[in-house]
Amino acid sequence: MTLISVNSPTSELQALDAAHHMHPFTTGADLARKGARVITRAEGCWLTDSEGERILDGMAGLWCVNAGYGRKELAQAAARQMEELPYYNTFFMTTHVPVIQLSAKIAELAPGDLNTVFYASSGSEANDTNIRLVRTYWAEKGQPERDVIISRWNGYHGSSVGSGSLGGMKGMHAQGGLPIPGIHHIDQPHWYAEGGDMSPEEFGLERARQLEAKIEEIGPHRVGAFIAEPIQGAGGVIIPPETYWPEINRIVKKYGILLIADEVICGFGRTGNWFGSQTMGIEPDIMTIAKGLSSGYQPIGGSILSDEVASVIAKTEFNHGYTYSGHPVACAVALENLRILEEEKIVDRVREETGPYLKAKFESLTDHPLVGEAKIAGMMGSIALTPDKAARAPFAAEAGTAGFITRERCFANNLIMRHVYDRMIISPPLVISKEEIDVLISRAWKALDEAHAELKAQGLMKAGTR
Numbered sequence: 001m002t003l004i005s006v007n008s009p010t011s012e013l014q015a016l017d018a019a020h021h022m023h024p025f026t027t028g029a030d031l032a033r034k035g036a037r038v039i040t041r042a043e044g045c046w047l048t049d050s051e052g053e054r055i056l057d058g059m060a061g062l063w064c065v066n067a068g069y070g071r072k073e074l075a076q077a078a079a080r081q082m083e084e085l086p087y088y089n090t091f092f093m094t095t096h097v098p099v100i101q102l103s104a105k106i107a108e109l110a111p112g113d114l115n116t117v118f119y120a121s122s123g124s125e126a127n128d129t130n131i132r133l134v135r136t137y138w139a140e141k142g143q144p145e146r147d148v149i150i151s152r153w154n155g156y157h158g159s160s161v162g163s164g165s166l167g168g169m170k171g172m173h174a175q176g177g178l179p180i181p182g183i184h185h186i187d188q189p190h191w192y193a194e195g196g197d198m199s200p201e202e203f204g205l206e207r208a209r210q211l212e213a214k215i216e217e218i219g220p221h222r223v224g225a226f227i228a229e230p231i232q233g234a235g236g237v238i239i240p241p242e243t244y245w246p247e248i249n250r251i252v253k254k255y256g257i258l259l260i261a262d263e264v265i266c267g268f269g270r271t272g273n274w275f276g277s278q279t280m281g282i283e284p285d286i287m288t289i290a291k292g293l294s295s296g297y298q299p300i301g302g303s304i305l306s307d308e309v310a311s312v313i314a315k316t317e318f319n320h321g322y323t324y325s326g327h328p329v330a331c332a333v334a335l336e337n338l339r340i341l342e343e344e345k346i347v348d349r350v351r352e353e354t355g356p357y358l359k360a361k362f363e364s365l366t367d368h369p370l371v372g373e374a375k376i377a378g379m380m381g382s383i384a385l386t387p388d389k390a391a392r393a394p395f396a397a398e399a400g401t402a403g404f405i406t407r408e409r410c411f412a413n414n415l416i417m418r419h420v421y422d423r424m425i426i427s428p429p430l431v432i433s434k435e436e437i438d439v440l441i442s443r444a445w446k447a448l449d450e451a452h453a454e455l456k457a458q459g460l461m462k463a464g465t466r
């Protein structure tokens with residue numbers, strides 16, 4: 001075996017990585033050619049790579065490091081729990097203290113009567129659980145034919161076969177025979193790209209009413225649930241028009257179908273409230289949680305059930321569970337993370353102080369010639385790149401070309417900002433300071449300048465059609 005350490009030359013690390021490690025959502029051949037960026041340390045909002053560069057993490061890892069990197073209390077909570085009880089399961093009528101404490105805490109924080117948690121180790125697994133929960137719920141209610149779940153194109157609910165089917169990523173459906181039967185998709189409330197001549201308000205209503213039309217098309221007696229992210233994350237941070245969620249609420253109530261809010265990104269402070277459902281005015285029956293629950297320090301996710309859903313499921317044996325459902329170390333770390341978020345008033349600070357500060361700065365990016373719109377809620381935001389601001393035009397070049405160039409310029413300026421096609425997105429740690437927000441915005445501006453110059457030089461500032 002080749003001996004390597006964090007002090008090994010980057011090229012050696014990259015070569016060994018490319019030889020033996022297959023990366024998610026990556027073209028292996030490209031990676032082998034370019035070499036992965038090797039991250040060695042992190043503190044607060046800052047990453048360090050194997051070249052010693054300090055990089056501002058505008059994405060909080062993958063939307064998850066809400067409390068920031070380097071929190072010793074979280075490391076200590078894990079170490080304490082590993083010494084006391086590193087593992088025990090929650091099958092067969094057993095439990096342990098960390099899972100009891102965490103469940104009670106989540107019930108306290110979650111709105112309404114969402115009081116019962118079923119655990120997984122990720123958001124994907126939790127959404128797989130939700131598919132079985134919904135169908136079991138309706139079967140227990142004597143309506144087993146209500147097995148259809150409606151979801152949205154360009155929504156993201158995970159990468160397993162079940163959760164990837166719930167999601168509306170066509171590139172994912174194209175590999176591996178997705179979606180599974182019984183999942184139907186409606187269009188997303190993405191006004192900037194798809195709203196045409198409608199006002200955002202009209203468009204929000206139109207897109208919400210697609211749910212009603214879909215329910216009528218399938219047959220109301222067949223539909224069990226609707227799942228959506230309060231604000232789409234991986235789809236490009238798409239904040240729906242204000243008319244959208246109230247109309248969705250009306251429709252799910254009218255037909256008596258379950259509403260699942262996928263809070264994997266929005267949950268635990270990202271939008272300035274504990275849950276995105278509170279920011280957007282949603283009353284879900286089930287919530288999916290993961291990511292910020294542990295600030296990414298341990299893999300943990302889950303489904304929070306309303307009292308009504310929990311009581312119906314409780315009548316039967318739910319033949320479902322994961323070896324690591326309610327893993328004690330993950331629970332202990334999540335509990336400590338929630339303590340930090342609450343006691344340090346991190347969520348309140350996002351809502352009242354740093355969120356509004358970031359919003360003002362972020363929205364000023366629309367003054368840049370390459371930026372068509374900038375939208376942000378709390379600490380999740382996106383900008384649309386465009387060759388023609390007035391027309392909200394897409395680029396003539398293949399979608400994602402301009403976004404990729406801009407992302408590479410961000411990387412080169414030591415700022416992590418992702419692109420989804422030609423939208424640039426941010427989701428920084430919730431602990432980001434005003435000074436760090438200033439750095440983020442100035443680096444973003446510089447990257448946009450450089451990308452704009454490159455797009456002009458390559459003749460790519462040409463508008464296409466939708």
Ligand SMILES: *Cc1c(COP(=O)(O)O)cnc(C)c1O
Nearest residue numbers: 122123124156157158262264265
């Ligand atoms: C990331 C994500 C998931 C999947 O979570 P994993 O932990 O990656 O399995 C599900 N839903 C949403 C909204 C997400 O952003």
